[in-house]
Amino acid sequence: MKYIAGKTEFYINNSAVTLGKFDGLHLGHQMLINEVLSQKKLGMTSVMFTFLYHPHNVISDNEIKLIYTEEEKKAKLEKYGLDILISYPFTFYTKSLEPEDFVKDILVQKLDAKVIVVGNDFRFGRERRGDVNMLKAMEDIYGFKVITFEKKTWKDKVISSSVIRNELEKGNIEAVNAMLGAPYSVFGRVLHGKKIGRTLGMPTINLIPPANKLLPPRGVYISRTIIDGKAYPGMTNIGVKPTVGNEEPVGIETYIYDFNMNLYGQEVSVEFLKYIRPEIKFGSLDELKHRMAEDLDLGKKYFGI
The missing domain is CATH 3.40.50.620 (HUPs)
Incomplete structure (x- = not known):
């Protein structure tokens, strides 16, 4: 093109x-x-x-x-x-x-x-x-x-960018995806993070979206990451990681199930499939780790893995 x-x-x-x-x-x-x-x-x-x-x-x-x-x-x-x-x-x-x-x-x-x-x-x-x-x-x-x-139209709603934008800001990912005809996604280059997920036994990849990118609410989502044209199931957090110290700007942090390749510097696309919960500041890293494990179990049930 x-x-x-x-x-x-x-x-x-x-x-x-x-x-x-x-x-x-x-x-x-x-x-x-x-x-x-x-x-x-x-x-x-x-x-x-x-x-x-x-x-x-x-x-x-x-x-x-x-x-x-x-x-x-x-x-x-x-x-x-x-x-x-x-x-x-x-x-x-x-x-x-x-x-x-x-x-x-x-x-x-x-x-x-x-x-x-x-x-x-x-x-x-x-x-x-x-x-x-x-x-x-x-x-x-x-x-x-x-x-x-x-x-x-979709469910008696006229499909328009403004309608999709409103649903996205509310976190209604499944409605957004239905009107887009494909999962809403964030495209970017994998950056080095603080590797906190790795210390918790859950290594993640990190993206920083452009300032003009419209994001859904901060929180945890079932997601899929597209790497070299292949889709990998996972879980994604949008936010500033309040439990380990607020990190600005808002980042996209994704855990990919059973994946151990080095993706630093590579361009990937993270697709959002289902909203799970808002971003929470936990009292300790142990509380965070426990809730992350629960989130990952929900994702496994969603994907049937």
Whole structure:
């Protein structure tokens, strides 16, 4: 997959393009992606057009944390078979671009779009004045075809990044995973920790997520770690390890069952499957060790090991 990030000068030939924020790559997003991929059989270049940073981060003082960071999104899209991912710089100039100019300058001139795939509520351009009706009215003018999709639902809820974000902040991992169509995950490089887990007889791997990564509540989760494409069952704690001295920033500490390979410096992905309990400050290391053993037993029952 070709990755074009932070650039405004590029030219793609004969593209089928889907547009949106794509934070989360949830089931609704996957419908759009699959339609674009299907156009490859007709000789088109499959393209996702999104923005390098969440648009609200430019127009608001409050940074919106992301379900999947740019690196995580890129890694996931690599597996889809998409030809090109464009992360266009979202600036105040981009924000003020008239919708007609967005179509002419970007969709037509830069992307040579022959097929445009969007949700039926897609909005674009200055003050979000552009919509699906405007795109359809331009089909004959510019020679492209617009394909739209209704919102995907789950348990009578319309699936959206904001809904998933709310459920994630509540710790409703199973609902999040259902709407994502895959387990929520954190991708990163394994770092050296204080090796406290090793002294307790439970060696762990440590990740520090980026500051703009949206995490579920601090606590213990049943998890699965993906290493070189293979999944390993385990348990993960999100937090600051209050029993052994608060460690900032918040870290991801994972125990992998029956695993003894050295992973320091390696990139892995930790998938979250089920919330077990909140992070607790115990009175002693012995209390912590006892509760960790109970947590690991719960995980073994979950995985049937």
